[in-house]
Amino acid sequence: MTGAIGWAILIPLGGALLAAAAGERASRWIAALAAAATTCAAIGVAASVARHGPSRHPAGGWLAPLGIELRADGLAATMLLTIAAVAGLVAAHALADRSRAAACARSCPLWLFTWAALDALVVSGDIFNLYVTLELATLAAVGLVADGEGPDAPRAALRYLLFALPGSLLYLLGVALIYGEHGALDPATLGAHVGASAPDTAAMALMTAGLCLKAALFPLHAWPVLAYTRASPVAGALLAGLVGKAAFLVLVRLWLEVYPATFTSAAGPVLGTLAAGAILWGSLHALWQPRLRAVIAYSSVAHTGYLFMWFALGTRDALAGALFVVMSHAAASASMFLATGAIARALGHDRVEGLTGLAHRLPIPFFALALAGTSAMAMPPSSGFVGKWLLVRAAFETGHRLWAAVMLIGGLLAAAYVFRLLRRAFLPRPAGEPIAITRSSGGHAALALALVAIALGLAPGLALDLLRGGSAP
């Protein structure tokens, strides 16, 4: 299946286009088929990487310096699988939801485009191509947010767009400078030439700053929160779960392949400080948010902090840990968003007080929230723990005791804000609150995602081998 990597991008693209053109019922079938096929493609890529190790697929047949290369290595394979799992299950939720069938004509193409963009981003081997994939993901995400029913959707979408644009354009300026200096766009050749010259430094600074804004690293963290709290569950799940991680993955590619380690080691502590800030600031705010979605949004801010800790630590294990946090948080936050969606539909609002006495009334969404919460607070046996363990251990190995302490305190704060939600579920239900118990289809997808987060924690060996098997060069 050498072409699997191509299919992983073309199928969602084609599916999106067909869904956009098709009628209401047909678009749902097309979207479902596309989702299934893309998942198979992703599995195909992962299988080939696991068996034969990394492979290069020059798009259009043009080799490295000239054309764009698609690379299927360990990092790409694991991320493809994660995207397939999360986007697939979110799609299942969107399609299974009878009441919002009409919306599929509008939203199905958008989340298929998002899926295609993320797949393209993860496998892309060209820094300009990364810009295009980032833009596609952002625009599709803006479309999804704009699709929300509330009156505030356009404002949330516009804010999201106007904050994302400067980030990508700073990145583009960085690309321009690097091309100006080395006349090449693929990481392989760039890696060899990029040094500490003025244009390279400026490019690294611009690209990193731009991507930090797009990844919403503290203190640039506030802009996506409005979008998360206003988006529909599907949009929220995709945004917080996957799109939020795209910029980080691009930065990982850059720092691994384009910028030489010595050159960026000086910038590492800067990002480390911001990451620590993100963990503490995000967790603190998640602790007292009145609304469930806001809690999940700030939890994502905190988890972005864990991701960026790799830049300060730099070891291979730390990278495996950060990527594990990507996987576990993608599944966990998506599951939490879907669960919140189901709960909000039943209660009419998503305020935290609404959770009181919910354990028996809405068992499946509650259980999904609990399992996802376990992963969010990085408690064993979830995959969140595996990620945090690798990061904390790497921190101690490289002597960064402060970062280790921050991560551990972050874990405790995470437990605080998760249990603030869960403890209410056991209290008796206040008499007055009506609950519209509809057949909460949202719950099952949320539970499936939460189980993915837990299963990954129980058998991380597979994912770690895949990561190392086709290890990034």
Added chain:
Amino acid sequence: MTANDALAVAAIVLPLAVGVAIGIRSLREAALAAAPWTALPAFVAALDGGASSVHADALLFGTTIGVEDVVTRVFLVLTATVWLASAAYARTYMAWDPRRARYWVFASITASGNIGLVLAQDVASFYLFYSVMTFGAYGLVAHVSTAEARRAGAVYLKMALLGEMLLLAAFVILVGARIDLPLHEAPRAVADSPHRDLVVGLLLAGFGVKAGAIVLHVWLPVAHPAAPTPASAALSGAMIAAGVLGWLRFLPLGIVALPGAGRICLAAGFAAAFYGVAVGVTQRDPKTVLAYSSVSQMGFVTAALGVALASPSTAPLATAAILFYVLHHALAKAALFLGTGIAMTAPTGWPRRLALAGLLVSALDLAGAPLSSGALAKISLKHLAADRGAAFGMLLSAGAIGSTLLMVRVLSLAAARRGPVARRPLPWVPWLLLLALDVALLAAPPIDRERLELLVDPASVASAAWPVLAGIAIAFAGRRLVRGLAIPPGDLLVVFERVGAWLRARITGAVRAGVRAEDALRAWLARRVAVPRRRQTLLREASRLEHGLSGFAPTGVALLVLGIVLAWASR
């Protein structure tokens, strides 16, 4: 497993089994019927005199029980006899008691414990049966649901626990890991133990609680009378002897000279003897007087022990003397208790006269009147005193006077008869049998036959007679003097109780204060951190900052600052 071995095992297991069976509703009636005869196998084992040894590896730490030496046999005789008599007596005495079942449960378990500790041949099982007996006896002491019984029970329990802990400490220090140390090696172990003095002290005190040594005796005068009569008989007869058995088993008599310990025992012994008499005489209740008489008699035994400890050469003689003395005391004291029980409630006319006569016989026997087994016991003690100088002999005689005084007191109280007349038939038979056995002891003393001739020779008769006569004379003379004095039973106990109450008040006060202090600390901490108030301002501050951060301009500033810092950091 010879017949004797089976008999020994049955002696322990039968009472225990019956005790448990009573608990089971369906077996209750049958068990209650069998309860009085549970001491029979022990009695038979004691009589036939055969040696036996049973080793059960699995039980506790590998227990061995059996009759292996003369000490075990003598104690088995005395324990079996007393328990058999007490059980027979209780068969009729307890017939109408509403809580009959509970009495028999505790009585059987205590009997099993008592017999077990006699037959036990290793430290662990000795301590096991000793504890079973101690805690079983609580049920007997606190049986009667009156305030005194409950107080007696509480006192008994506290002192028993103290004793248990002292013994536990002693055994742990002495034995260490070799828990299944055979008893016959125990004295050697004590002698060689690096902490010998500490162990000896603990043993003396631990067993002293049971044997009623001075100061540790306070529970005895309170507990024995509170228990029903058969239980009192068993308590004062068999269980006091258990304390002495403990001393004989563990103390290194004849192995090493312990002058210090010896002197202490001697002093404590005689102090107990005379103190017992002094307080006993003033008592109102005959059972309490008998209890004090036990304290004083045990005083003599302690003294004899002191002699043996001080000079190892006299050890065999002393042991023999103590053995016979304890045997005699057990039987006589049990008979006296049962006798007073009957005398106090016998209907007037010939039954009462018969009871009082019987009582007189056992009183004389205990006081050591000539031609009685008491005299024989005293003679063996005198021989011991032979090489210790005249003082020891004189003290012995003074003691004899004291015991006579107490016996006169008992008889006078019994004669005055304040108790209610029992409407139901009285258990004459077991008492009379016990009396007969006591006398018979004279005929076939289980030890040193040759002493018998001495009994009849005129010199010893004279030396036995004068103290008794003097005692009677003093009693009549001092009758009026004694009526004014009224020392509460348990004498020092009142002091201890007040001290104990004060201590407990202090401890619970301290604990309550501790709890209050802890809560105050926690409250102070909460106030100091003032989490709720502080949290509100913190959160308002944080949300204001967060709201500020989410605007465009601040994000722009942050973005550019980050860009510049990154460029600067890696130039």
Added chain:
Amino acid sequence: MTPLLYASSGVAVFAIALYRIFTAGDVLRKIIAANLLGGGVFLILVAIARRPAAGIDPVPHALVLTGIVVSVSATACALALARRLEGTTLDDGDDGDDGSDDTEVAGRGP
């Protein structure tokens, strides 16, 4: 020499746009700034392409073409949203409000 001239003018446009996108109050002005931000970068890119004596390097041109299409799409999307926006600025109303206007259910929560 001309490429450097145009490149510096591109940087100037980029800087102005960057400054105004963060300080502009009105949404439309921000969108214009976003557009010009892209314009500035494209200027720099094309200026870079112009340098070699041998001939113009077509790759930056292709990049700029793609960039312009992306920029147009973004601007069109932004303007469409701006048309549907009620208020004039993006900062009124904070994020953590009480959530009563929840997007999920048409009916108001109790």
Added chain:
Amino acid sequence: MTLDALLPLAVVLTSLLPGIAIFWLAERDTRLRTTLNLSAAIAKLALVVVIGRGVLAGEIFETRLPFVPGADLVLRADSLSLLFVSLSAVLWLVTTVYAVGYLEGSPHRSRFFGFFSISVASTMGVALAGNLLTFFVFYETLTLSTYPLVVHRGTPEAVRAGDLYLRYTLSGGVLLLTGTAILYAAAGSIEFTAGGVLGELAGRRGLLIAAFALLIAGLGVKAALIPLHTWLPVAMVAPAPVSALLHAVAVVKAGAFGITRVIYDVYGIRLADRLGVTSVLAVVAAATILYGSLKALAQDDLKRRLAYSTVSQVSFIVLGVTVVGKLLTIGGIAHLVHQGLMKITLFFCAGNLAEELGIHGVRELRGAGRRMPLTMIAFTLASLGMIGIPPLAGFVTKWYLGAGAVEVGSSWVIAVLIASSLLNAAYLLPIVRDAWFGEPSAPWPARKGRFEVGLWLLLPTIVTAAASVGVGLFAATKLSPLAMAALIAEREIHP
């Protein structure tokens, strides 16, 4: 993966899988749930017996699952883990029977038994963990799975107790994680091996002491060492089976077991002693023993008194394990089983009294002996055992602890033992006395069925009471916990 390698994993799964299955059962099909529960418990017991025979014969069963670079998930059945596993397996079967009876007709039983099985699975994991990371993983799952049991009743008071429980156990978990991470960073994978693995790190005293303090603080929360114990009495608000199996046995023992593992299999007793940390821990343990007993004295609620008694008794294990001495180790490790049996009997009796007669306060027990003879006999036996009266379980371990203290010459340990026995007597014997010799203020309600309390509740109580007597009486037999402890001490102290 040969069969031997699968056994430890099977032990954990026999309670994990049914647990997950039970979640999906509807409330009404109690029969299916009970059969599932009981068959799982019996299957586990059978497995444990199989493993037991193997381990005694010197075999080693080990399941090694790839987990994280540099550390695997290892489940190994050695002698020490066998002891804890067999205790938990037996008591789980007994407590399941008890719980079925106790929760008759109460709501959310599927949820209860689901989490109940998962928490036992975590306890099995804790017992069988082969390295420090696996231990931590199961240690935390234990916290998560016991929380819903603490708040099972759903009353605001239960949830508040749950909060306190979480606050302590989660912070403890973080401390444990920090310590584990430090050691893993410094010495690579920390496999539990007799005699400890930190030999080569001996030079870095500061690091070792810091890591030890963190590990013990983390474990101390569950082992209820002062001042980390306050959650235990508050958690008594949970239903009786929970406080019986979990708070008296599984959770509390996990802490003590952890400390044993850290001292013997991570640091090694000699290194720990050289670092001087064991003496500090011994003092804390002794303080906890006395503190627990004194606080128990001041409690009026029966379950809270038993809770404080647990706080004090668990520290015996810690004391036995920290003071260097073969006998002390044997005493400490055997106490792990003995205390478990005695304490679970006491909690079962408390549960029976609460369930049948609604007795919660210690003073309401007067004359209960007549109305519930069997329960009160069990209570009496267990209490006498706690005090250390032969031939019961407590006596054996106290004897070994005492003998060990003498062997080592630390006389203050004997003083602590004696003082604690007296204090135990002070807070337990009055209850026994009132029960047997007190007069009830009002006549007791009549018996509902043929027995004094439901058979499901009575049977386990009697079984555990008999066990606590049997374990003491037959301590010298080969299979008794004492013999096991001696075997462990043999392998741990002098590898």
Added chain:
Amino acid sequence: MTALDVLLAGALPVLAWRALATDDLHEAVVFFIALGLVAALAWARLDAPDIALVEAAVGAGVTGSLFVTTLRARGLRPPASPAPRRARIALAVLTIASALGIGAALAALPAEPPGLGELVRASLPETGVQHTVTAVLLNVRGYDTLLEMAVLVAAVLAVLARAPSPSARPAARPAAPDDDPARPLIAVLARLLVPGIILVAGYLLWRGAFAPGGAFQAAAVLAGGGILAILAGRRAPDPHARAVRRGLVFGPGAFVLIAAVPLIAGRHVLEYPEGWAKVLIVAVEVALTFSIALTLVLFFPASGEKGT
């Protein structure tokens, strides 16, 4: 380095500042359009004819008209308060500093960079197209263009997400030509220019293969014509109509199909089979032109459309 370059290079930042700093939005839009035209000139001076064409048609034309329509649609809104003074000063200083930094970096760029120009020219024959930019756009970096098309469709879906279909609005047809004073002029202009525009677009499309031009440029010009037609009163395409959506998707769909075919044959994605490159590129260009034109027209809101 002629005076014109200096003039143009200088005009650009000035126009940008004027566009962004004025408080009157109308003025800002006018300056934006002016800047677009000047930029087109600058591209021409920098020998980038393709970009000049696209900039003129799309940058100034379509975007400019979009801004005007949005301005009119939003009507008069209270002027929004700009950011606080302190933040503005800080931002000004920071922007200047970063501008200087980037300027310094640009200056440090090598005069003779190892660009990809020669490589492209060397492999021009295999691309099947003579014009280098089209070769890069549709063959060498065709994958970028593929994703770019997706961006375009995604954007138009986002724009149309909530837009009401013109037919649904009460005033089905725009106001009659006579009531709007400017109407007659536009009507005449439209009748004159539209046919010309279509012709120019066709020519641009055709010459793309060997000279500056191609799909984007043609589509841009075509879109300009379309918008002019709408302004002149012709009915705007209904975004919800099935045919319009098919038209939108036709171009990118064809491109995806062509990209997928080599995959089925076991080759890399978007690898034109031997010799077929030229034909396929032309086919793709035609399809794309039509779809991009339709998309750009759809970006243009039907007049008078209020925010829903």
